[in-house]
Amino acid sequence: MSQAEAAVRPPALRRLSLFRNETVTLFRRWRTLVLLGVLAAVPVLVGIAVKIETGGGGRGAGAHGGDGPAFVGQVTNNGLFLVFASLAATLPFFLPMAVGVVAGDSIAGEASAGTLRYLLVAPAGRTRLLLAKFTTTLVFCLAATLVVAVSALAVGALLFPLGEVTLISGTTVSLGEGLVRALAIAGVVAASLVGVAALGLFVSTLTGSGIAAMAATVGLLITVQILDQFPQLHAVQPYLFPHYWLSFADLLRDPVYGDQLWRNLALQGLYAAVFGSAAWARFTSRDVTA
């Protein structure tokens, strides 16, 4: 293992301090707050649009059902569905883009700001710095997802009635169970972003320019999303990280349909392992000149 590991092992508290510092720094940045603000605004926009469209709620959702994003048809009858609709609307682009920005910036941003070498001078070790950066990005994944979900729940509760939830299989569950399922969905959505986070971290170790890393990560994200649309590429599509993203909806089936959920989580884990270790290989063997 690296020389860093051989260094003095600090007590657990001090080991966490690097991660805590990183997290606090991340969530204090204006850019992070703006990203979260934009994400919080999406459910508000969706909610208001649905409200205006249906002329004050009530029946009529079925009239133009079938089109539009998933779950929007049920929002007028149950505000909880705004959570699912908003997550389905933000997962393909907004959420991974925000994660891509944060992950892409994690190492390359420090390098371009000239602060990376000072971070490395601290007795922390590159592996641990990388781990701290990755964990911070994962915390951001969860935070971003929860911001969307909580904002959607608040807007949904304000604009629409809440009540018993009809799952997409047609069975009805209590609002409490619906909330539990919503929480589980938020967890799955956050986990779905792990692949992008690992990819972004790897890209971030490749370059010394924060902007370049962010652009490359978001560019990769869009490219992969497009590749996922071509029916001719169906042989490789199961290995593209966004392929099973919408599988979070399987948590709303009764009984829960686990196939794709597990495949999604395994795929994200695979991406985390491959690109995480690639980032480690690159970062621990690279020269830091900035």
Next chain:
Amino acid sequence: MARIQPTPDAAGPGTSGENGPSGPGRRKAVRYAVPVAVAGVAAATIGIGSALASSGDPDLPEIGAKELIAKVAASDARQLSGSVRITTDLGLPSLPSGMSFGGQGNQGGKGGASPQERLTELASGTHTLRVAADGPERQRVSIVERAAEYSVVRDGDQVWAYDSGSNSAYHAKAPEGHERHPGSGLESASPQELARRVLDAAGPTTDVSVDGTAKVAGRDAYRLTLKPKQGDTTVGAVRIAVDAKNGVPLKFTVDPKGGGKAVVDVAFTKVSFDKPAASSFSFTPPKGAKVTEAGEGRGKGHGQDFGKGVLPVVPPGTGAGGGERVIGTGWSSIAEFSGGGKGKLPAGTDDRGGKGAKGDRTSADSAALLDSFGSKVTGDFGSGRIVSTRLVNALLTDDGKVYVGAVTKDALLKAADSAAR
């Protein structure tokens, strides 16, 4: 300790680590081996996993074909739940309407969110169905869609269909005392139902044999192979995997005579014979859902067409649509639609009729459409076009008759010729 490496030649972004045999270079190579190894292990796991899944036929005691068929007939697994995967590849780029293989049940089915309409979706591509049954009175079938689901639930005489994508429901009353079919038709897409139909109809025109064993959905199964004896059919073989324990058909495939991928492949990917949760069979339309009631006459009509014991690859002998008769027997049956008149074919009939109807309906483009689909032929019957798929061929004569069947083109022409005489 922090290392700000002094190696001068490794500067710059994107350097991928080949620095020759020097110390840092080798270390770099070793480090990069980690992600490569992780990816390799993952690929190997996937490869080995699928290899394991496809091999390993179980050892089971020998059984005769007759015994096995008797076992299927005697199987009374009244409670079951699981997932079914349906793959259909009829060899058409995109299907017009009403293409539904093995869905004799959908005759005469029309209307919004009605189950009959959904059957046609299953006619091309791969779909996942989830099924649950608790006796003949309580059943549930759902088509798993991307972030949506279409379910048909039957509890007693109440039949509900719910489409979560459009938040609309469909309600019908099952015909009283009608045991097997809750008036949805979606059940006809399950391996059991397909196998039952074929076995009911497999008469002297079929060679039945037991062809080894297989593992389906983690259960040991016998492979029953049905081969048509008649030479002019396009059906190569029908294979049914029968659960060795309880005789439930787990997998149903139809191979075309021309070889290649199965035209129809319906198999359980997961199956359990435990009692499903009672809540699976209860349905209350959600607030705000658009509910369509089944039309009176239609509600009664549903049950009648089911279970006629026709081969699923052969046009139904007794259809709801008028002006239809069957030429030939068994596998080489050919259906003749002659009700005369363009566009009078029942819109909801299965694939063969559907194509004809499409051709007739869009008469303006029909010539172009058919030319792209089929080839022109002439004979004693006059002239017409042959539309062929990997399994089913259809002859559309210029005077408005349609001959369809899972038979060769020559057999179709012969049938048309003799009908013209």
